[in-house]
Amino acid sequence: MKKMLIKNSTSLVICCMLSFLSCGSLLAQEKLNLEEVKQAALSYSHDIKNGKIRIEQAEAAKQEAIANYFPQISATGVGLYGFKDFIPPIPEILPDGIDNFYQAGATATEVVYAGGKIRSANALANLQAETRTIQAEQTVDSVILNTEQKYWQLVQVQEQLKAIRASKIYLDELLKQQQDLLSAGLIAKNQLLRVRTNRSRVLLQKSKLGNQRKLALLDLGLYVGKIYDTTTVVADTLKQVTPPRIKYPKPDLEKSITASQLQTKITKSDVLPQVSVGVNAGYFGTFNDAIESQFMPFAFGMVSIPISDWWGAGRHKVKQKALQEKIVQNNFQDRKDELKIGIMKCWYDLMDAYKQINYAKDNLEYANENLKVQRDNYNSGLNNLTDLLDAQQQVESAETEYANAYANYKIAESNYLFVTDNL
Numbered sequence: 001m002k003k004m005l006i007k008n009s010t011s012l013v014i015c016c017m018l019s020f021l022s023c024g025s026l027l028a029q030e031k032l033n034l035e036e037v038k039q040a041a042l043s044y045s046h047d048i049k050n051g052k053i054r055i056e057q058a059e060a061a062k063q064e065a066i067a068n069y070f071p072q073i074s075a076t077g078v079g080l081y082g083f084k085d086f087i088p089p090i091p092e093i094l095p096d097g098i099d100n101f102y103q104a105g106a107t108a109t110e111v112v113y114a115g116g117k118i119r120s121a122n123a124l125a126n127l128q129a130e131t132r133t134i135q136a137e138q139t140v141d142s143v144i145l146n147t148e149q150k151y152w153q154l155v156q157v158q159e160q161l162k163a164i165r166a167s168k169i170y171l172d173e174l175l176k177q178q179q180d181l182l183s184a185g186l187i188a189k190n191q192l193l194r195v196r197t198n199r200s201r202v203l204l205q206k207s208k209l210g211n212q213r214k215l216a217l218l219d220l221g222l223y224v225g226k227i228y229d230t231t232t233v234v235a236d237t238l239k240q241v242t243p244p245r246i247k248y249p250k251p252d253l254e255k256s257i258t259a260s261q262l263q264t265k266i267t268k269s270d271v272l273p274q275v276s277v278g279v280n281a282g283y284f285g286t287f288n289d290a291i292e293s294q295f296m297p298f299a300f301g302m303v304s305i306p307i308s309d310w311w312g313a314g315r316h317k318v319k320q321k322a323l324q325e326k327i328v329q330n331n332f333q334d335r336k337d338e339l340k341i342g343i344m345k346c347w348y349d350l351m352d353a354y355k356q357i358n359y360a361k362d363n364l365e366y367a368n369e370n371l372k373v374q375r376d377n378y379n380s381g382l383n384n385l386t387d388l389l390d391a392q393q394q395v396e397s398a399e400t401e402y403a404n405a406y407a408n409y410k411i412a413e414s415n416y417l418f419v420t421d422n423l
Contacts, residue, residue: 030228031235034151037224041147044225048143051136058129077104141423148414150223154216155234156407161209163399164202170392171199178385191385198389202396238406241357244350244413339419346416353409360402367391367398 042048178192214230221228374391377383417423 030232032151032154032220032228032232033235034148037151037220038144038147040224040226041143042140044223045139045143047139048136051132051139054132055129055136058125058132061125061128074107075104076107141418141421144423145414145418147220147224149411150216150220151234151236152407152410152414154213154220155236155410156403157209157213157216158234159238159403159406160400161206161213163396163403164206164209166399167202167392167396168199168206171195171202174388174392175199187385194385194389198393238403241354241406241409244347244354244416343416343419346412346419350409350412350416353405353412356405357402357409360398360405364395364398364402367395371395 175192175195178187178195181187182189182192217228217230217232371388371391371394374383374388378385378388414423
C-alpha cells in the first residue's frame with residue numbers, strides 16, 4: 001500500500017506541474033495591461049468629453065465678460081414716405097411740405113461706473129473658468145479611479161479562479177488515487193465518495209467564478225469602450241506590495257466662498273447708480289431734397305439711479321445673496337473637516353489592507369506547509385482522509401483570502417490616491 005501511495009503521490013506532483021503549465025498557457029492569450037486600459041477609458045469617457053465642452057463654455061463666458069469693458073456700438077436707420085404731407089407746407093419756410101424722410105446714425109456708449117458690476121462679473125467668469133478646469137481634472141481622476149477598481153476586481157476573480165482550478169487538479173489526482181486504492185481493496189467506498197463530494201463543490205465554485213469573471217470583463221470593457229473576448233486575461237497577478245507612505249495635502253475649498261462673495265457684489269451693484277457716456281452721429285434729409293441733408297454729431301452723458309430698489313425687490317435680493325454667502329462660509333469649515341476625515345479614513349483603510357496582505361500571505365504559507373505534512377502522513381498511514389481534505393480546503397481558502405487581500409489593497413490604494421489628488 002505504501003508503494004502505491006508513493007506512486008500516486010509522484011503522479012500528483014506531475015499533475016500539479018502540468019497545471020502550472022496550463023496556467024502559463026493563459027499568458028499566451030490576449031492580456032490586458034492596466035495602463036493601456038486606463039488610456040482606453042480616458043479616450044472613451046463621455047464625462048471627460050463633456051468636461052472639455054464645459055471648459056469651452058467657461059472660456060466663452062470669460063470673453064463675454066471682457067466685452068463689457070468695451071463701448072457698446074449700435075447703428076440705426078429709418079426711412080418714411082407718406083401718401084400725404086405728414087409735415088404740411090409752411091409759407092415762406094417749407095412751401096412744399098414734407099412727405100418723405102430718412103435718417104441714419106450710429107451711437108457708441110461706454111459705461112463709466114456700474115457699482116463694480118462689470119469688474120465683479122469678469123472676476124466671477126475667470127473663477128468659473130478655473131473651476132471648470134479643476135472639475136475636468138477631477139473627472140479624469142474619477143475615470144481613472146473607476147477603471148482601476150474594475151481592473152483589480154477582474155484580477156481578484158481571475159486569481160480566485162486560479163486557486164479553484166488548482167484545487168480541482170489536486171482533487172482529480174486524489175480521486176484517482178482513491179479509485180486505485182478501492183480497486184485494490186485497501187479503503188472503504190465512503191472515502192472515495194467524500195473526495196467526489198469535495199470535487200463537486202469545487203466544480204460548482206469554478207463555474208460561479210467563471211461567470212463572475214465574464215461579467216467583470218464585460219463591465220470593464222463597456223466602461224473603456226471595448227468588447228473583450230472571454231478568453232482575455234489580465235497581465236497583473238499577485239505580487240509583493242511596498243508599505244504605503246502618507247501624503248496629506250491641504251484641501252483647497254476657498255473657491256466656493258470667493259464665488260459667493262462675487263455674486264453678492266454683483267447683486268449689490270444692481271442697486272447702485274450707473275454712469276455712462278456716449279457719442280452719436282446722425283445724417284438726415286429727404287429723398288426729394290425738400291430740405292437740405294444735414295450731418296449732426298453730439299455727445300451725451302447719462303446717470304441711472306434705481307431708487308425704488310433701495311427699499312424694494314433689489315434690496316431683498318441683496319439680502320438674500322448676503323445670507324447665502326454666510327451659509328457658504330458656515331459650510332466651508334464643515335467641508336474641510338469632512339475632507340480631512342475622509343482622507344484619514346482612506347489612509348487607515350489602506351494600512352489595514354496592507355496588514356491583511358501580510359496576514360493572508362503568512363496564512364497561505366502555513367496552509368501549504370500543513371497540506372504537505374498531512375499528505376505525507378496520509379501516504380504513510382499516520383492520519384485519515386478527513387485531515388487531508390480539511391488541509392486541502394484550508395489551502396484553497398487561504399489562496400482565495402490572499403487574492404482578496406491583494407485586490408482590496410490595490411483598490412484602497414486607488415481610493416487614497418484619489419482623495420489626496422495624487423492619482
